[in-house]
Every structure is written in C-alpha cells, then in structure tokens.
Amino acid sequence: MDAVAAATTISETAEWATLDAHFAEVRGQHLRDLFASDPTRATELSLEVDGLYLDYSKNRLTQETIRLLVALAERAGLRQHIAAMFAGETINVTEQRAVLHVALRAPESESILLDGTDVVPEVHRVRRKMAAFADRIRSDEWKGHTGKPIRNVVNIGIGGSDLGPHMAYTALQDYSDRWRTFHYVSNVDATQLWESLRDCEPDETLFIVCSKTFTTLETLANARSARDWLLERLDDEAAVKKHFVAVSSNAEEVRKFGIDPANVFEMWDWVGGRYSLDSAIGLSLMIAIGPGRFGEMLAGFHAIDEHFRTAPFERNLPVLLALIGIWYIDFFGAETQAILPYSQYLERFPAYLQQLDMESDGKSVDLDGKPVSYATGPIVWGQPGTNGQHAFYQLIHQGTRLVPCDFIGFAQPNHAIGEHQNLLLANFLAQPEALAFGKTREQVVSEGVAEEQVAARVFEGNHPSNTILATKLTPYTLGQLVALYEHKVFTQGTIWNIDSFDQWGVELGKMLAQGIIPELEADSEPELHHDPSTNALIRRCRGLMPDDTSFQRSES
Numbered sequence: 438m439d440a441v442a443a444a445t446t447i448s449e450t451a452e453w454a455t456l457d458a459h460f461a462e463v464r465g466q467h468l469r470d471l472f473a474s475d476p477t478r479a480t481e482l483s484l485e486v487d488g489l490y491l492d493y494s495k496n497r498l499t500q501e502t503i504r505l506l507v508a509l510a511e512r513a514g515l516r517q518h519i520a521a522m523f524a525g526e527t528i529n530v531t532e533q534r535a536v537l538h539v540a541l542r543a544p545e546s547e548s549i550l551l552d553g554t555d556v557v558p559e560v561h562r563v564r565r566k567m568a569a570f571a572d573r574i575r576s577d578e579w580k581g582h583t584g585k586p587i588r589n590v591v592n593i594g595i596g597g598s599d600l601g602p603h604m605a606y607t608a609l610q611d612y613s614d615r616w617r618t619f620h621y622v623s624n625v626d627a628t629q630l631w632e633s634l635r636d637c638e639p640d641e642t643l644f645i646v647c648s649k650t651f652t653t654l655e656t657l658a659n660a661r662s663a664r665d666w667l668l669e670r671l672d673d674e675a676a677v678k679k680h681f682v683a684v685s686s687n688a689e690e691v692r693k694f695g696i697d698p699a700n701v702f703e704m705w706d707w708v709g710g711r712y713s714l715d716s717a718i719g720l721s722l723m724i725a726i727g728p729g730r731f732g733e734m735l736a737g738f739h740a741i742d743e744h745f746r747t748a749p750f751e752r753n754l755p756v757l758l759a760l761i762g763i764w765y766i767d768f769f770g771a772e773t774q775a776i777l778p779y780s781q782y783l784e785r786f787p788a789y790l791q792q793l794d795m796e797s798d799g800k801s802v803d804l805d806g807k808p809v810s811y812a813t814g815p816i817v818w819g820q821p822g823t824n825g826q827h828a829f830y831q832l833i834h835q836g837t838r839l840v841p842c843d844f845i846g847f848a849q850p851n852h853a854i855g856e857h858q859n860l861l862l863a864n865f866l867a868q869p870e871a872l873a874f875g876k877t878r879e880q881v882v883s884e885g886v887a888e889e890q891v892a893a894r895v896f897e898g899n900h901p902s903n904t905i906l907a908t909k910l911t912p913y914t915l916g917q918l919v920a921l922y923e924h925k926v927f928t929q930g931t932i933w934n935i936d937s938f939d940q941w942g943v944e945l946g947k948m949l950a951q952g953i954i955p956e957l958e959a960d961s962e963p964e965l966h967h968d969p970s971t972n973a974l975i976r977r978c979r980g981l982m983p984d985d986t987s988f989q990r991s992e993s
C-alpha cells in the first residue's frame with residue numbers, strides 16, 4: 438500500500454535528505470529578511486479556496502521549501518493514499534477497516550463503493566431518519582411521557598461521541614433554536630451529569646446516548662444514571678421510550694440497555710469516532726440548528742473534500758497545512774501546535790482538534806509495526822483569542838520554545854455590538870505580525886528605554902504562524918474548517934506512514950481501570966498486585982472514600 442518501498446522509511450529517502458540540507462540554509466533566516474528580500478512573498482504564499490483564505494507567508498520557509506515538501510508527499514504516495522481512502526480501501530490496517538467519513542457528506546448523486554456496495558444511499562437513509570426525528574422535536578410534535586414537548590436535550594457520549602457535536606453546537610449556537618437547552622455529558626465524574634440535570638425537568642428532557650461501540654464505560658455509567666434519574670421521577674418504565682434515543686453501530690447492546698430499536702440511529706464501523714460529527718453522532722446538533730443548516734455544514738465539508746481530492750498539492754489547503762506542520766515537527770523539532778481561534782463560538786475547537794490530531798497521529802510505530810525514527814503528531818492546544826493573549830502568549834513571544842500557531846478569524850461578526858469586531862480583528866491581525874517581525878533592540882532603544890530594561894523589552898520575532906480567514910462563522914464555514922484539519926491530519930499520517938485511524942493507546946488504561954473498580958468496591962481489604970505506588974494509592978483512596986458513592990441528586 439505504501440509508496441515508500443518497504444525497505445526505506447520516509448526519513449531515509451532522498452527527498453528527506455534534500456529537505457535536511459535545505460533546512461540548514463533556512464533555519465538561520467529571519468522572517469524580516471525573507472519578507473524584505475521578496476516583495477511578492479505575501480501573495481505567493483497565500484491561497485483562497487471557496488472563500489477560505491490561508492496566508493502562510495509568516496512561516497520560516499520559502500517557495501523552494503514548499504516544492505521540496507510536496508516532493509516528499511509525492512514520495513510518500515499521498516496521491517495514491519487519498520485515492521485509496523475515497524475508494525473505500527482498508528487503510529485502517531490495524532483494525533482492518535475502511536475509512537469513509539467522506540461518504541457522510543457526499544451528495545446523494547454520488548456513489549462511494551465499499552466492497553462493491555454503494556454506501557451513500559445508506560448514509561442518506563439515516564440522515565432522513567435523523568431529519569424526521571429532529572423536525573418532530575423542533576416542532577414540538579414529539580411529546581415526552583406526560584405529554585410535554587422536549588425542552589432539554591442531553592447528549593451522553595465521550596471522545597468523538599461528545600467532542601464533535603459539543604464543539605459544533607457551541608460554534609453554531611447563533612443558528613440554534615434558543616428555546617431548548619443542550620447539555621453534553623461525557624465525564625464519568627458524576628458532577629457533569631448532576632450539573633446538567635439540576636435544572637431539567639425529566640418529562641421535558643431527551644437523552645441521546647451516543648456510543649459507536651455502546652461498551653464505553655463512561656457513557657454507559659452516565660446513561661444508566663440518567664435512566665435512574667428519569668425513572669425515579671416518572672416512575673414508569675414506559676417513559677424510557679419517549680426520553681431515550683441512541684446512536685450506535687452496536688444494535689444488540691443498545692437493545693440490552695432497553696432503548697426502543699425504533700429510536701436507534703445507525704452508524705458504521707467505517708466511521709472513526711473522531712471523524713463522526715457528520716454521522717448520526719451529530720443528532721443533537723441537528724436538533725439545535727435544524728436539518729437544513731446541518732446540510733449546509735455538510736456542504737462545507739464536501740467542498741473541502743473535493744478540493745483535497747483534486748487540487749495540486751502546492752495549491753491544496755489541507756496539504757499545505759500538513760506540510761508546514763511536518764517542516765516544524767521533523768526539521769525544526771517543534772513539539773506543539775497552537776490553535777488560536779478569534780471567535781468565542783470556536784471555544785471548543787482546540788479541544789476538538791486535540792482528539793482529532795493527537796488520537797490520530799500520536800503513534801510511534803509505522804504501518805509495518807516498526808518504530809519510527811522521526812517525530813510524529815504534535816501536542817495540540819489552544820484557547821480563543823483574545824483570552825489566550827492575556828495568558829500564554831507571553832511564552833510564544835518571548836519564551837525559549839518554537840510554537841507554530843494557527844490563527845483563525847472571521848471578517849464579519851455574528852453580533853455587531855459597538856466596536857467589538859474591530860478590536861477583535863485588530864488583535865487577530867496584530868499577533869501574527871508581532872510574532873513574525875518582533876521588535877529589535879534598536880527600536881526599543883530608540884523609544885528611550887533605559888539600557889538595563891532593554892533586553893526584557895526586545896521581541897526576537899521569527900515565530901511562525903498561519904492565518905486562516907473566512908468571511909463569517911456559518912454552518913458552511915465550520916464544515917470547511919473541520920474538513921481542512923481532518924485532511925491535514927490524514928496527510929501527515931500518510932507521510933509518517935502511520936495508522937491515523939486506530940487508537941490502541943487508549944486501551945491499556947481502560948483495561949487497568951476495569952481491574953481497579955472491584956478493588957475499590959471490595960468490602961474487605963483486597964489483595965493488590967499492582968506496583969507499590971498504585972497499591973498505596975488504591976489503599977489511600979479506599980481509606981478516604983465515602984461509604985455510599987451512589988448517584989444522589991441534591992435538591993439544593
């Protein structure tokens with residue numbers, strides 16, 4: 438499958454060696470000089486695709502760097518790998534699955550084959566079922582057990598069954614039906630469920646239990662406690678039918694839980710959890726914004742899918758972002774990637790991208806099971822601007838680390854109040870400028886700063902960033918942005934020759950927790966066989982735990 442011959446890893450190719458040599462030339466150059474020596478730099482190193490504008494000129498690279506990185510992508514077989522994904526080939530090799538989230542946003546007129554069967558009609562069948570259900574909730578036609586309409590929607594899920602819909606609901610609140618409240622419960626810490634339910638009336642509350650596998654400990658614990666909460670108050674098993682629906686690919690486990698099979702929305706094993714926002718996992722979002730706007734979001738995804746699939750790599754937004762990331766991670770040695778949206782509505786976007794990127798590309802063996810000899814996925818983090826400016830930007834500007842940043846902003850506000858938008862945009866534009874160009878010793882001295890104060894006020898600059906600008910945050914733009922990062926992560930995983938679609942690294946901790954549960958619950962002191970540190974911590978927890986840890990809803 439991989440175009441890099443089995444005997445050669447990507448870091449042993451001539452393309453990598455050429456980039457290494459090129460790095461030795463570029464690393465010492467300052468962005469001030471790169472801009473001064475090339476008046477066309479800002480236009481040459483920027484690109485607009487379907488209203489999404491990427492300025493990557495404030496990166497420590499030249500057009501030659503891009504050319505060499507594109508050659509690396511070609512050598513890694515990126516073109517073939519993209520085609521393989523869209524063709525439904527088994528590119529998730531360790532789980533032996535196809536990876537077809539692109540089918541979730543394909544128009545009905547298209548077909549995508551998996552083992553000879555077109556999956557697009559099935560996707561649209563489930564979407565129609567979602568839309569019919571969402572419309573019934575939104576029009577108040579769907580009534581709860583006592584005949585009242587649904588006022589609160591509680592999504593229970595974790596990881597991809599939470600982060601996507603939660604992020605997208607937060608991002609698109611402005612397009613949502615404000616009459617209803619939406620809650621997202623993921624943590625097995627009962628606090629989250631308790632806080633979400635304290636203002637909800639059970640006969641006005643709908644639970645959407647989202648779990649692809651329907652075996653996830655946190656989700657099942659929250660779903661069971663939610664059902665107990667409902668039944669304690671409505672005192673009729675029949676109420677579950679009106680107040681619980683599920684999204685899952687495991688119909689049997691859903692049935693065992695007691696949810697009416699008619700209220701189950703299917704998903705498929707070819708949709709990875711962190712790529713599942715466009716599937717029925719997005720049901721809460723669809724109820725919030727309506728099927729029409731949900732469709733607009735999917736159209737944004739699809740536009741970037743098509744661009745990714747067809748555009749030449751040097752004019753391909755996700756590919757460019759991926760290559761620039763690889764330049765910093767594998768050549769400059771950057772460890773992290775900051776995501777800085779200048780939109781409060783995108784508050785949860787960095788958290789969403791953490792799972793997308795870190796669960797996908799946080800791998801240290803390649804597709805042949807061999808340890809990689811190069812760095813892979815970065816630590817992804819961030820906060821919305823301008824809040825981050827008053828918290829951690831200090832380190833990015835004057836610390837000792839290289840932190841590549843993605844600035845994401847919108848020209849038009851969702852709410853035009855006073856001069857807020859101009860202030861927001863001014864900051865969005867000023868930060869990449871300050872990071873790139875800094876402030877020289879001469880400038881500081883010319884301001885009359887006392888000699889002993891000068892060093893602390895100098896900004897070295899040369900800190901790289903991408904600027905992504907769209908007209909306005911809409912369902913369509915959100916779809917574009919998410920697809921942009923999905924394909925970025927895929928491109929990087931392809932070049933690193935890793936499986937971006939498995940997540941074995943989360944399994945060990947889950948398994949050990951299963952063993953510790955009975956040890957915490959045992960009436961008498963259990964025999965412990967962990968390491969001495971874990972044994973001591975278990976004993977200490979047992980000593981400090983309350984006698985009754987069952988879920989209790991305080992009336993306070």
Ligand code: F6P
Pocket residue numbers: 595596597598647648649650651652653656710711796940943
């Ligand atoms: O533990 C990791 C993970 O498997 C994620 O990949 C996934 O998004 C999440 O758990 C939830 O899984 P499920 O939807 O099966 O409950």
